[in-house]
Amino acid sequence: MRAAVVTFPGSNCDRDLAVAMERVFGRPVRRLWHGETELPADLDLVGLPGGFTYGDYLRPGAIAARSPIVREIVRFARRGGLVLGICNGFQILTEAGLLPGALVRNRRLLFVCRSVRLRVETTDSPFTRAFPQGAEITVPVAHHDGNYLADAGTLARLEDEGRIAFRYLDNPNGSARDIAGILGEGRNVLGMMPHPERVCDPRLGGTDGVPLFRSLLEAVAGGGS
Amino acid sequence: MRARVEIRFRPGVLDPEAAAIARALGHLGFAGVRGVRRAKVLEIDLATEDADAARAEVERMCEVLLANPVIETYRIELLDRG
Known part of the structure; x- marks a missing residue:
């Protein structure tokens, strides 16, 4: 598994994500700076971490989504490369057009920072194959703009194609259809608001995030999902 | 030349901040407020x-x-x- 994590100005979960990946993958994770114009040639997975890139000015993730490295990540994803966007990373992926819909201000306007219950809605993806079918997990959220929104046609298509990866059991932000995470058309891109990298060590409150990274390891080792 | 760009939510996109402003106006006694919409305005200075x-x-x-x-x-x- 050859993985990389991108750091933008204002990223703040980049190290956490790299540490969680390294622990499960058992090998070092490349750290990439946002200004780089090329991805390492042999990469399997790119992680876009949480944070407040460029202060979230204009719209969350909007400016990061136009940076040179994200253009490369879009091409990498179109070639079938695995891309995982968490929290601000999810916002960047929607702004970059790799995932449909948008993330807007939480319905009750509050920044939500707590653990939430999620249901794994599909195990048919390289991100979720190691979870038991219908697994319920506890994962922290920490965001102000996690309210997922898309037009009715897009929501219906996400449902029909089994591309809703995670749903909130107790919706913290007003998200349409309780959506916490979605897959891209090719199932090789996942965006999610909750932070699986924060529940990969029992000393930090849980290990419910580990199967996500184990899924990726299995998918890459097995060649495809 | 300057350009003024007004960016607003599409109709149907719930704007909780605008809703909060509308409620605050109601609390202050402005009983006639039917709704509030918010927009961003950018003024861009151009060379051309x-x-x-x-x-x-x-x-x-x-x-x-x-x-x-x-x-x-x-x-x-x-x-x-x-």
């Missing part, structure tokens, strides 16, 4: 004096960065100098 070129340039800015077509619409107005 050609109105067509300015409009085309700002149109492109909106498409590339300034507005997210999933949730927002925009309106461009060119302003006289000054």
Whole structure:
């Protein structure tokens, strides 16, 4: 598994994500700076971490989504490369057009920072194959703009194609259809608001995030999902 | 030449901040407020004096960065100098 994590100005979960990946993958994770114009040639997975890139000015993730490295990540994803966007990373992926819909201000306007219950809605993806079918997990959220929104046609298509990866059991932000995470058309891109990298060590409150990274390891080792 | 760009949520996109402002007005006794809509306004100073070129340039800015077509619409107005 050859993985990389991108750091933008204002990223703040980049190290956490790299540490969680390294622990499960058992090998070092490349750290990439946002200004780089090329991805390492042999990469399997790119992680876009949480944070407040460029202060979230204009719209969350909007400016990061136009940076040179994200253009490369879009091409990498179109070639079938695995891309995982968490929290601000999810916002960047929607702004970059790799995932449909948008993330807007939480319905009750509050920044939500707590653990939430999620249901794994599909195990048919390289991100979720190691979870038991219908697994319920506890994962922290920490965001102000996690309210997922898309037009009715897009929501219906996400449902029909089994591309809703995670749903909130107790919706913290007003998200349409309780959506916490979605897959891209090719199932090789996942965006999610909750932070699986924060529940990969029992000393930090849980290990419910580990199967996500184990899924990726299995998918890459097995060649495809 | 200056351009004024107004970016607002598409009809149907719930704007909880606008709703909070509407409620606050109600609490202050403004009983007649039926609704509030919020917009972002950007004034962009451009080197060109050609109105067509300015409009085309700002149109492109909106498409590339300034507005997210999933949730927002925009309106461009060119302003006289000054």
